[in-house]
Amino acid sequence: MIVLKTAQEKVLSALQAVAGIVERRHTLPILANVLIRKTGENIELTTSDLEIQVRTHAELGGDGGNFATTVGARKLIDILRSMPADQVVTLSANQSKLTLQGGKSRFTLQTLPSDDFPLVQEAADFGPAFSVPQKALKGLINQVHFAMAVHDIRYYLNGILFVAEGKNLTLVATDGHRLALAQATLDVEIPKQEVILPRKTVLELQRLLKDGDEAGTIEMRFAGNQAKFSFSGMEFVTKLVEGKFPDYNRVIPKNHKNSVTLGRAPFLASLQRAAILTSEKFKGVRVNIEPGTLRIASSNAEQEEAKEELEIDYGGDAIEIGFNVTYLIDALSNMSVEMIKMELQDTNSSALITVPEQAGFKYVVMPMRI
Numbered sequence: 001m002i003v004l005k006t007a008q009e010k011v012l013s014a015l016q017a018v019a020g021i022v023e024r025r026h027t028l029p030i031l032a033n034v035l036i037r038k039t040g041e042n043i044e045l046t047t048s049d050l051e052i053q054v055r056t057h058a059e060l061g062g063d064g065g066n067f068a069t070t071v072g073a074r075k076l077i078d079i080l081r082s083m084p085a086d087q088v089v090t091l092s093a094n095q096s097k098l099t100l101q102g103g104k105s106r107f108t109l110q111t112l113p114s115d116d117f118p119l120v121q122e123a124a125d126f127g128p129a130f131s132v133p134q135k136a137l138k139g140l141i142n143q144v145h146f147a148m149a150v151h152d153i154r155y156y157l158n159g160i161l162f163v164a165e166g167k168n169l170t171l172v173a174t175d176g177h178r179l180a181l182a183q184a185t186l187d188v189e190i191p192k193q194e195v196i197l198p199r200k201t202v203l204e205l206q207r208l209l210k211d212g213d214e215a216g217t218i219e220m221r222f223a224g225n226q227a228k229f230s231f232s233g234m235e236f237v238t239k240l241v242e243g244k245f246p247d248y249n250r251v252i253p254k255n256h257k258n259s260v261t262l263g264r265a266p267f268l269a270s271l272q273r274a275a276i277l278t279s280e281k282f283k284g285v286r287v288n289i290e291p292g293t294l295r296i297a298s299s300n301a302e303q304e305e306a307k308e309e310l311e312i313d314y315g316g317d318a319i320e321i322g323f324n325v326t327y328l329i330d331a332l333s334n335m336s337v338e339m340i341k342m343e344l345q346d347t348n349s350s351a352l353i354t355v356p357e358q359a360g361f362k363y364v365v366m367p368m369r370i
Contacts, residue, residue: 002092003038004060008102009085014058015077017234018047020204022073026137030119033070035117040064046119046265048072048323051239053120058233062091068114071098079107102236103148120237130190131167132216134231138209139170143182143361145206146330148199149175156243159198161222164190172248172361178327179251183360193222196241201227208234252362253352256343258316261356264340267294268332270308274298275325277306285325289344290318298325322370331363333335 006013018034026049031104035046044056044128079100083089089102093111098108105361141160149157152175161172169190170183197205210232218231222240229236274285288295294312299305308317321344331353332340343352353363 002090003036003067003098004043004062005088005090005137006061008080008083008087010058010088011060011089012077012080012085013311014043014045014056014060015073015080017056017208019047019073020207021049021200022047023049023357024074030070030112030116030118032072032074033112033337034073034076034119035070035114035119036068037114038062038065038067038134040066046117047335048118049200050118050120051198052204052235054204055235058181060201067093069093070109070110070114070117071109076100083335087181102277103118111369120239122228122237123226126223126226126228127193128191129219129221130164131219132184132188133200133207134166134185134213134218135213136169136184136186137218138206138211140169140182140184141206141209142334144171144173144180146237146290146334147173147178147180147363148202148333150199150206152176154198154243158361159328161194161245161248162193162195162197162204164193166190172245173249174251177324178331179248179362180331181252181360181362181363185360189280190241192315195222195227196243196245197227198238198241201236201238204244205236208236227334251286251362253343253345253348253350256345256349256352258289258314258319258345259341259343260294260314260316261310261339261341262310262312263292263334264332264337266310266338268329270296271325271329271332274306274308276327277351278325283324284322284330284368286320286370287324288318288320289314289316290291316344318347319345321351322368323351323365324368327365331365335361354357366367 037044040060043060083102087102093105098109133365140359163170167186172181221228225240274296285298294310296308325345343355350364355361
């Protein structure tokens with residue numbers, strides 16, 4: 001049976017959409033596979049890692065009729081990538097194998113039965129669906145994703161807090177040393193929701209969401225321990241992180257008496273240069289602010305040092321404060337604005353970075369002793 005017959009780029013694009021969550025090494029070999037289910041002309045591709053499941057539909061030619069199997073996702077993608085984009089490829093099934101042909105190339109791949117593929121059990125109690133523009137959600141994720149913890153024992157930090165209420169959508173991420181918050185006002189009223197999306201889900205959404213004006217919307221539904229997203233012909237189901245996210249409003253400094261507005265790009269470039277002479281383990285830089293001048297200094301165990309100086313419009317207190325330079329670089333590199341505002345109190349208090357023309361973005365970074 002010919003499962004599909006179409007241009008390489010169409011098959012590759014459908015496979016790449018679902019293959020992001022597939023791990024190369026897995027305790028269950030079948031989780032390295034993609035489930036291919038054909039119903040007449042329509043093909044459904046599904047992948048899972050037991051906590052996240054991604055599904056897409058495509059019309060990729062081939063014979064009519066019903067058929068289902070699973071085959072190694074990465075292997076299939078690697079083979080397709082090595083072929084020309086406009087080449088017509090054919091995937092045909094014969095007993096327990098699939099044969100992929102394109103031009104004079106031919107690959108025979110082993111399959112595993114579709115009945116053995118562990119689909120994620122969807123929750124029965126999903127709340128009401130609501131939609132937001134893909135562009136808006138991707139923009140919010142881009143502004144906060146870097147502040148998520150990676151493998152923190154406080155598992156609720158390894159993800160993003162997602163708060164929807166009224167016309168506001170707020171995303172918050174923190175690893176305990178810094179916190180990023182981004183907020184957007186939507187055209188629709190949203191029922192109150194507060195969930196923690198896991199890190200892997202956040203990074204996958206960031207990869208899949210489109211940010212053009214023609215991108216369309218993403219529909220979301222939440223249950224007690226699951227979220228479901230539908231967008232661009234795809235369906236995405238994920239487990240949620242259980243636990244209590246820290247009260248982010250208490251972390252955000254209020255009424256800092258010193259503030260400076262400066263160009264993001266020159267500040268970022270100075271930090272990146274100073275970072276070169278920080279040591280691997282200790283990423284500290286000293287920032288000195290005094291009327292008219294901002295100085296950045298770093299040094300390492302070899303007694304090398306870097307010094308940078310920027311002219312600023314500032315008339316507040318003289319402050320010397322230490323930061324992990326990576327935390328500042330992460331925030332500034334994920335912005336596309338010209339000017340940023342930095343608010344400071346003293347050497348021992350967290351700094352608050354905001355964007356003058358975007359009221360919804362706040363970035364808090366704790367000082368470090370240097």
